[in-house]
Amino acid sequence: xxxxxxxxxxxxxxxxxxxxxxxxxxxxxxxxxxxxxxxxxxxxxxxxxxxxxxxxxxxxxxxxxxxxxxxxxxxxxxxxxxxxxxxxxxxxxxxxxxxxxxxxxxxxxxxxxxxxxxxxxxxxxxxxxxxxxxxxxxxxxxxxxxxxxxxxxxxxxxxxxxxxxxxxxxxxxxxxxxxxxxxxxxxxxxxxxxxxxxxxxxxxxxxxxxxxxxxxxxxxxxxxxxxxxxxxxxxxxxxxxxxxxxxxxxxxxxxxxxxxxxxxxxxxxxxx
Amino acid sequence: xxxxxxxxxxxxxxxxxxxxxxxxxxxxxxxxxxxxxxxxxxxxxxxxxxxxxxxxxxxxxxxxxxxxxxxxxxxxxxxxxxxxxxxxxxxxxxxxxxxxxxxxxxxxxxxxxxxxxxxxxxxxxxxxxxxxxxxxxxxxxxxxxxxxxxxxxxxxxxxxxxxxxxxxxxxxxxxxxxxxxxxxxxxxxxxxxxxxxxxxxxxxxxxxxxxxxxxxxxxxxxxxxxxxxxxxxxxxxxxxxxxxxxxxxxxxxxxxxxxxxxxxxxxxxxxxxxxxxxxxxxxxxxxxxxxxxxxxxxxxxxxxxxxxxxxxxxxxxxxxxxxxxxxxxxxxxxxxxxxxxxxxxxxxxxxxxxxxxxxxxxxxxxxxxxxxxxxxxxxxx
Amino acid sequence: xxxxxxxxxxxxxxxxxxxxxxxxxxxxxxxxxxxxxxxxxxxxxxxxxxxxxxxxxxxxxxxxxxxxxxxxxxxxxxxxxxxxxxxxxxxxxxxxxxxxxxxxxxxxxxxxxxxxxxxxxxxxxxxxxxxxxxxxxxxxxxxxxxxxxxxxxxxxxxxxxxxxxxxxxxxxxxxxxxxxxxxxxxxxxxxxxxxxxxxxxxxxxxxxxxxxxxxxxxxxxxxxxxxxxxxxxxxxxxxxxxxxxxxxxxxxxxxxxxxxxxxxxxxxxxxxxxxxxxxxxxxxxxxxxxxxx
Numbered sequence: 001x002x003x004x005x006x007x008x009x010x011x012x013x014x015x016x017x018x019x020x021x022x023x024x025x026x027x028x029x030x031x032x033x034x035x036x037x038x039x040x041x042x043x044x045x046x047x048x049x050x051x052x053x054x055x056x057x058x059x060x061x062x063x064x065x066x067x068x069x070x071x072x073x074x075x076x077x078x079x080x081x082x083x084x085x086x087x088x089x090x091x092x093x094x095x096x097x098x099x100x101x102x103x104x105x106x107x108x109x110x111x112x113x114x115x116x117x118x119x120x121x122x123x124x125x126x127x128x129x130x131x132x133x134x135x136x137x138x139x140x141x142x143x144x145x146x147x148x149x150x151x152x153x154x155x156x157x158x159x160x161x162x163x164x165x166x167x168x169x170x171x172x173x174x175x176x177x178x179x180x181x182x183x184x185x186x187x188x189x190x191x192x193x194x195x196x197x198x199x200x201x202x203x204x205x206x207x208x209x210x211x212x213x214x215x216x217x218x219x220x221x222x223x224x225x226x227x228x229x230x231x232x233x234x235x236x237x238x239x240x241x242x243x244x245x246x247x248x249x250x251x252x253x254x255x256x257x258x259x260x261x262x263x264x265x266x267x268x269x270x271x272x
Numbered sequence: 273x274x275x276x277x278x279x280x281x282x283x284x285x286x287x288x289x290x291x292x293x294x295x296x297x298x299x300x301x302x303x304x305x306x307x308x309x310x311x312x313x314x315x316x317x318x319x320x321x322x323x324x325x326x327x328x329x330x331x332x333x334x335x336x337x338x339x340x341x342x343x344x345x346x347x348x349x350x351x352x353x354x355x356x357x358x359x360x361x362x363x364x365x366x367x368x369x370x371x372x373x374x375x376x377x378x379x380x381x382x383x384x385x386x387x388x389x390x391x392x393x394x395x396x397x398x399x400x401x402x403x404x405x406x407x408x409x410x411x412x413x414x415x416x417x418x419x420x421x422x423x424x425x426x427x428x429x430x431x432x433x434x435x436x437x438x439x440x441x442x443x444x445x446x447x448x449x450x451x452x453x454x455x456x457x458x459x460x461x462x463x464x465x466x467x468x469x470x471x472x473x474x475x476x477x478x479x480x481x482x483x484x485x486x487x488x489x490x491x492x493x494x495x496x497x498x499x500x501x502x503x504x505x506x507x508x509x510x511x512x513x514x515x516x517x518x519x520x521x522x523x524x525x526x527x528x529x530x531x532x533x534x535x536x537x538x539x540x541x542x543x544x545x546x547x548x549x550x551x552x553x554x555x556x557x558x559x560x561x562x563x564x565x566x567x568x569x570x571x572x573x574x575x576x577x578x579x580x581x582x583x584x585x586x587x588x589x590x591x592x593x594x595x596x597x598x599x600x601x602x603x604x605x606x607x608x609x610x611x612x613x614x615x616x617x618x619x620x621x622x623x624x625x626x627x628x629x630x631x632x633x634x635x636x637x638x639x640x641x642x643x644x645x646x647x648x649x650x651x652x653x
Numbered sequence: 654x655x656x657x658x659x660x661x662x663x664x665x666x667x668x669x670x671x672x673x674x675x676x677x678x679x680x681x682x683x684x685x686x687x688x689x690x691x692x693x694x695x696x697x698x699x700x701x702x703x704x705x706x707x708x709x710x711x712x713x714x715x716x717x718x719x720x721x722x723x724x725x726x727x728x729x730x731x732x733x734x735x736x737x738x739x740x741x742x743x744x745x746x747x748x749x750x751x752x753x754x755x756x757x758x759x760x761x762x763x764x765x766x767x768x769x770x771x772x773x774x775x776x777x778x779x780x781x782x783x784x785x786x787x788x789x790x791x792x793x794x795x796x797x798x799x800x801x802x803x804x805x806x807x808x809x810x811x812x813x814x815x816x817x818x819x820x821x822x823x824x825x826x827x828x829x830x831x832x833x834x835x836x837x838x839x840x841x842x843x844x845x846x847x848x849x850x851x852x853x854x855x856x857x858x859x860x861x862x863x864x865x866x867x868x869x870x871x872x873x874x875x876x877x878x879x880x881x882x883x884x885x886x887x888x889x890x891x892x893x894x895x896x897x898x899x900x901x902x903x904x905x906x907x908x909x910x911x912x913x914x915x916x917x918x919x920x921x922x923x924x925x926x927x928x929x930x931x932x933x934x935x936x937x938x939x940x941x942x943x944x945x946x
Contacts, residue, residue: 007850011850012749012753014745015745015746015748015749016749018742018745018746018749019746019749019750019761022742022746022765022821022825023764023765025818026765026768026818026821026822027768028783029776029779029780029782029783029818030768030771030776030779032779032782032783032789033775033778033779033782036782043787043792044792044796081678085674085675085678086675088671088672088674088675089671089672089674089675089676091671092667092668092669092670092671092672093668093671093672095667095668095671096664096665096667096668096671097664098664098665098668098672100668100672101668104672104676107676107679108675108676108679110679110683111679111683112872113871113872113875113923113927114683114687114875114920114923115875115876115878115879115919115920115923116876116879117879117881117896117899117900117916117919118687118879118916118919118920119683119686121690121899121903121912121913121916122686122687122689122690122916123682123686124903125686125689125690125693125909125913126682126685126686126689126690127686129689129693129703130685130689142682143682145678145682146678146679146682146683149675149678149679153675164375164377166373166375166377167377167379169342169344169364169373169377170371170373170377170379171379171390172343172344172363172364172365173342173343173344173364173365173367173369173370173371173448174365174370174371174390174391174394174438174442175365175366175368175391175394175395175442176365176390176394177363177365180394184390185379188381189379189380189381200770203770204770206772207770207771207772207773207774207775208772209772209773209774209882210773210881210882214903223772223773223774223775226774226775226778227774227882230774230777230778230886234778234781234782234785238778239782241775242771242775242778242779245771245772245775246771246775249767249770249771249772250767252770253763253767253770257759257760257763260759260763261759
């Protein structure tokens with residue numbers, strides 16, 4: 001850290017304390033719930049009496065396995081659709097200097113500015129009353145993709161802006177046809193960002209409540225199970241469920257972190 | 273669909289044609305972007321074995337022209353022939369050319385060897401052949417032992433060598449170079465200039481070299497074209513362009529000469545007497561010039577004689593003026609002398625550094641023959 | 654054939670081939686649904702069935718009845734205050750990470766964003782476990798012989814804390830990304846010319862990062878205004894917000910048409926908010942160079 005004057009030090013120290021407090025604020029509830037999931041005395045868990053009971057109850061919960069599977073399917077479907085659409089759009093927008101790129105960028109980012117519940121209910125009304133599509137996994141994937149697409153687009157765009165499109169020209173001059181050029185040069189360089197986009201949209205759809213809830217019909221997913229349970233007051237199974245999901249999310253975020261680093265290494269090179 | 277000729281055939285079979293046909297032929301090539309003529313009816317022939325430079329300021333259209341030759345832009349009008357073959361409508365990957373880009377544009381995810389054999393891989397050359405060609409080109413560019421490095425592990429000069437190797441490995445009909453030295457520091461640039469001339473001479477492949485740096489163009493090329501506003505101002509042997517500029521732009525651009533403006537007082541045969549802010553100046557009369565015409569006269573720094581007062585008698589017809597030496601800027605073997613004349617105008621003179629008789633703030637004499645400079649009628653804007 | 658070959662090679666064609674699929678998807682599955690609820694909002698529902706009987710009764714209900722307006726007003730107050738709290742808290746944090754994070758700033762900022770990915774429902778559960786009546790906070794107070802803090806239990810304050818908890822990652826991220834592209838040397842120029850740090854912040858940092866900040870505000874405002882999970886589990890008896898009655902129309906009562914109208918109103922309130930923010934943005938003065946990407 002650069003040398004700082006005493007006055008600046010006060011500022012830096014107070015900003016740092018805000019940051020530390022923010023981390024505590026964000027993570028304490030999450031870690032507390034993980035801690036509680038392992039104890040019997042959940043209301044005042046000091047000193048703890050450890051137990052596996054909440055995991056056992058979760059495991060035998062009738063909807064848990066189905067919900068886990070469904071959430072996975074929604075996540076994978078949404079992730080695949082979103083990352084393919086987003087990668088294709090980001091390449092098109094950045095590679096070809098079209099006059100319409102501003103308009104398309106706005107369209108692709110617009111779902112970020114539509115409330116989740118609005119996407120949920122409007123998809124419900126549209127799918128059911130106009131497409132004749134009942135609430136099921138397909139319906140939930142389609143609705144979730146609208147929102148996840150924006151996030152996937154942002155993830156890819158953030159890294160792809162560093163890509164030098166003249167690289168493709170170089171490949172073409174040396175004899176690569178457009179398809180070959182994509183496989184040999186573009187994709188090997190940008191894949192970390194595409195995979196990153198897939199993972200981000202996967203997590204969003206996996207955990208989504210307000211869009212999924214209205215479009216999945218009577219089929220259980222982990223968030224809708226949690227929502228249903230929570231309505232009857234907190235049940236300790238929720239703690240173990242939360243811990244399982246948090247573990248999964250944490251695992252994916254670690255992958256994501258390394259993908260971002262890798263993406264920067266791959267795209268950051270500009271011949272200098 | 274226009275099927276591409278396989279490149280490994282073209283380079284062998286078409287080499288015979290190339291003996292008679294120019295390696296590159298452009299005819300009336302035009303390209304506009306939003307009504308701006310980037311390239312305006314350019315015709316050109318470049319022969320095998322030539323090192324040809326396209327020199328021009330930024331925005332002159334030289335890069336667009338190079339991209340048209342590469343197939344990265346399609347011309348609005350005109351034709352492009354490479355090695356006797358009409359490639360105007362062919363995409364870049366079917367043209368069998370080599371190219372070196374401004375920032376080298378090595379593929380960051382491929383090691384040096386894979387970067388270099390990329391063009392061979394695209395031509396589906398057998399792997400043993402690829403290996404053979406790779407070793408050959410690595411030794412030519414003196415990069416043996418670096419095969420397994422990634423581009424980010426190389427220095428600027430090494431990247432440049434790899435980029436050249438990639439451009440040359442398939443022995444293309446023609447090598448295009450887009451300001452390849454622009455991002456290198458001075459020392460490396462000098463080194464690479466020597467190397468590029470060596471590669472060109474050894475391989476006998478024509479190089480088309482785009483640059484805005486006139487020193488590079490004058491050092492490297494055998495022939496060159498000066499480009500301005502999408503048009504060729506002048507094409508020819510480099511010394512010819514330097515010594516006998518045909519247009520005002522070339523005269524003003526090459527050598528960054530002294531710029532003298534005046535009005536013709538009277539004509540004396542092929543000589544015009546110019547009123548240069550009170551001084552009478554003898555210049556070669558431009559065609560169709562009459563008294564009263566406004567004139568631009570360009571005088572290269574090294575064509576002016578500088579000496580202390582009355583060190584020698586003026587030759588017949590020589591312009592000779594007295595002035596004050598304002599400053600001397602040391603530039604190695606020669607120095608730039610800044611002389612303020614009696615009419616307040618300043619001239620820059622290049623002369624040997626060792627001139628003990630010349631002292632700053634002392635009076636000096638400058639002189640030159642009318643033909644030392646190039647005179648043009650002032651263009652009406 | 655030739656013309657098709659030329660068409661395929663044209664940049665505009667390739668641009669369209671790459672960008673249109675996603676755009677069409679969004680038009681069909683985002684824009685059309687929004688239009689469809691606009692249409693349904695002028696219908697009516699009878700025993701769980703939509704009936705195409707054009708009327709504006711739904712809007713009269715929403716904009717004319719005091720209860721709906723109260724909920725709307727509550728949501729608005731909630732959204733504005735939560736956005737403000739997030740803004741005031743997130744700015745110095747994002748500033749610190751962007752300016753002094755050095756090689757750790759990526760991990761530092763990702764740590765603030767990560768909880769967002771665990772999903773609303775689990776985060777609200779976690780919050781309830783802290784703030785609820787049998788949550789950690791109250792149990793701790795009781796264990797040590799204090800009175801429970803009523804205001805943190807099933808109240809609008811608890812909702813607000815929950816919403817800040819949910820959405821502050823967006824604010825940090827938006828401001829951080831803006832500051833990442835901000836040239837901090839401009840501040841040194843201001844200091845050299847005699848500006849005090851606070852003044853330099855107001856004159857240089859704030860206006861030059863206003864776009865990112867504004868995006869952060871909008872990204873917090875919208876989900877807060879539409880919130881229904883958080884107020885339901887943290888807000889208690891009087892904590893219901895606009896999102897809750899909206900949700901209600903699609904649940905037990907099954908009044909689709911009224912619900913659609915409420916959705917449309919929600920959409921336009923958010924749109925008006927975006928417009929107001931948008932009017933404050935001056936691209937040129939924000940150091941925008943004309944290069945979008």
